[in-house]
Amino acid sequence: MTTVPRYRRASVEDPMFAKLLCAKIDVRRISETILSELQVTQIPAGFSSDSNLRRVECKKVKCSWYKPSRTTWLNFGNEEIAKRVFNKFNSNSYRILDQTAHCNQPTRSGGLRNPYAWTLMLTDLSIAVTENDIRSAIRAPHDSPRNIELGKPTYNVDGELASATVMSFLSRVGPIEWSQANTELEGKRAKAIARFYEEADAREAVASLHNVPLPFGKNMKLSAQLISTAKFKVATTIFSAVQTRIRTASQGWTRNHLSFKVYPCAFGFQYRVLKIEGPVAKDVAAAKETMDEILDGIIVMSHNEPCWSPSLSHNGIMLQKLKKIQRDYGVVIIRNRRKVELRLYGSPEKCVGVELAIADMVSIESSTDHIINLNPEDFQWVCNSGFPLRIVRKRELNSETETTTEKEDCVECWTQAENPNFTRCGHVYCIDCFEGLCTAAGSGEKDFSISCVGDKGQCQVVFSLEELQENVSSKAFEDILEASFASHVQRHPQTFRYCPKPGCDMIYRTSSTMKLNTCAKCFTMTCTSCHAGHEGKTCAEYKDEISGGYEALRKLKMELGIKDCPKCTTPLEKTEGCNHMMCRGCRAHLCWVCMEVFAESGPCYDHMTTKHGGIGLEHLNHI
Structure with a gap:
């Protein structure tokens, strides 16, 4: 009998609490039988498709590693043929499986009696290349080598297993929203991409996995790179009008190693999605500013x-x-x-x-209408007054007409409702008037709310979130949620803060411990604990540095001859003996003159003798 897994979803406000809860449950699963089959994964609240306008994120990690390859040797009877074939490989006249082959200079490989006197070495060939593929690539009969020797592959793990190994490394860091790997692309390196739910996990993956040795290849290391992405959702008509300007701007982005793509929106042909990606956050931010300027019109x-x-x-x-x-x-x-x-x-x-x-x-344009623009305070005065009200509508002239007209009139603009919206409290609005009322709602000391202005401003029924979503466009609904959240932020400064960059209105959640947050709009990095930017330093180190303590300590170290271990930053002091030092923190062997790091003492002594002319005890020879 197959057991169907059951799922339950719980929502919490603080993502740090959710992460801590998941970690504690994972620990208890090992020791408590009742929790052994329970799996808990933190999944941040997602956004609707309409909320992806001009979205910026730093959650994608791009990994790459060398594909398995082999070296091949071509033997020729004389130097002239070897050089001719070498030139044809280097000029791309000869290609193996339609790919460029790297060819080394011909070398003399034997004595006068050796029939294969000259050798060409082809490196980094695909392990799929056979001897027949090489002979087919060398098309001219008089260039054919006398002998071809295929070397062993650099490793024997297939691409699918190698990709699975890399993905397992990434998944250990944190939950992954989606991933893809491709080892069949042209080039020497296989690639894998993973998008994490949390930016902090993506950064941790890069910090912990870059240059990590891979188990399936000798001296094989993984390359991990954080990718910054700016995404825009724009109406197809607007994109068609400005695409020439966008294409011109994208030429500069390409020079900065940024990729730019345009593809249809998954939710309708009325929109296009534009995406800018790159490894340098500042370059992506600059490209985003250019795109914002174009799309703002x-x-x-x-x-x-x-x-x-x-x-x-x-x-x-x-x-x-x-x-x-x-x-x-x-x-x-x-x-x-x-x-x-x-x-x-x-x-x-x-x-x-x-x-x-x-x-x-x-x-x-000469209009017969005479319109008086009123601010909200004046409008309420108009609603609650007699004489001005009669001027606006003159409803006192016919009481029967007044009853009939009021049922059709917008309670906001007092004209016949255009594309009318009917509220649950029984009032009518133009669709634009209702959106205008909602998006113009201000924030104050009280909880954010939007109230009906029907019955000359006396209704005051608060619209529910469901009713607002039913009666406004998705963009207007986003504006309402943003205004509501801004009101909440203003009343809870201990929980939320604005990005410190002038002019940026993005918000981040504060924390009691150090956590670096990258602004999704301007890419400014800020510590969520002390609210300063100090990448690569702890809060204490940053505060000590700006207070002058760090500089004073640096000068004192120089005066006392104290140096920091290059590997673990443990302070070291040399009082006597040779220039070979061993760090008491990480046990690394060091050259005190240039602070180069060695795994063992022998290579360190060889280095000091070769590079510095001795181990630092030469003065004893004169005693």
């Missing part, structure tokens, strides 16, 4: 102010004229009624002409 300005007309708030003649300008110039114009602004997407040259055309259109 250009705000249409007139007389140093955003160009706007009240008529653009409605789907009338002005909107039709705006769409005609968009078609005539081949650009994209985005209308934001909440922010009362227009944004342009296209080449800078076209955008200049569009700005002038829109400014002319707005300046000559």
Whole structure:
């Protein structure tokens, strides 16, 4: 009978608590039978697909190692043929299995009677290469070698098992969201990529696994590299309008060893996903700033102010004229009624002409509407007053009309609701008015909430999270969650902090112990305990350094002749004897003159004699 595993999910607020809980359960599984089959994995809360706009992360680790290879020797009867074949391999005229083969200079390999007097050595060949493959690559009959000798493979583990070994190293560090390995790609190195749930685990994997010896190859080491990623989700129409600018910018990113890819969004053809990746976080951050600037578009300005007309708030003649300008110039114009602004997407040259055309259109537009813009305080005064209210709607003229109209009118703008939203408390909003009400909600000392303004501001029913999600777009819902969280952060400074870089609004969770956090927006690294940037140092070391203690200690060490072990940083002092020292901390053997590290004393003495002319006791020869 097969037992079907059962799963349960528990949510906690603090990720550090979740990690500690998982560690403790793993320890108890060994000693307690009742927990022996229990497996606990920490999985951070995921984001919906709509929340991946302009996402930046440092959770991906790229590993590589040499594929198994072999050396092959080609023997020729004379030097002329050997040199000719050598030149053809180096010029890529001869390729083995359609891949470049590295060929060493021809060498004389025997005496005058040796029929195979000259030898070429081909290195790093695939273990799949056979003698027939080599003879097929040397196409000219007069270049054919007299003898071919295939060397042994550097190791005999197949690619699948090697990849599994590397993946097991990575999985020991922390939970992995996804991974992939490929040993069949062209090149000398096999590659594997893993994306961790936590950035801290990705950094730990790189720190602990880079240059670690691999068990399946002699002197084989693993290369591990942290990859920074910036991801953008953009409307297909906007991408089409600015892709020329993006392609131009991407040429500079390629020179900085950054990769740039564009692919369709998995959740609809209306969007494209753009991804920038690279090993240097600062280069990715700089590329992201460039991309942000392109995707933000250009705000249409007139007389140093955003160009706007009240008529653009409605789907009338002005909107039709705006769409005609968009078609005539081949650009994209985005209308934001909440922010009362227009944004342009296209080449800078076209955008200049569009700005002038829109400014002319707005300046000559004569509207019969007379609109008074009110701030929230004035609006509430209007709602609760008699005379101003009669001017706005003149509802006192016909009580029957008032009853009928109020059921159809938006309680926010007091006009007939456009694409109406009906709330659970029985009021009606335009879809844009409702989103504007939600996203404009401020934060204060009390818990964040969004209340209905129906019944002339007297309703005050607080909308639930489910109702908000039902009645607003995904982007507006993100803005609401962000504003709610900002309110929570302001009221809980002991738990959350803002990134210390000026102008950056990203947030990180504080901790009682040292943990380095990389800002997802600007890549600034900050300690979550002391809130300073001190990569490679503990909090105490950093505080000591900025207070002057570190410099004073360094000067004192120089005066006393104290040096730190290069391997474990244990302070060492030489009082007498030769220049061979052994660290009492890590037991490494050291040359006191240049501080080079050795595993044994013998090589250290050889080094001192060869490099420094003695072991440091030469002055005793004159006694």
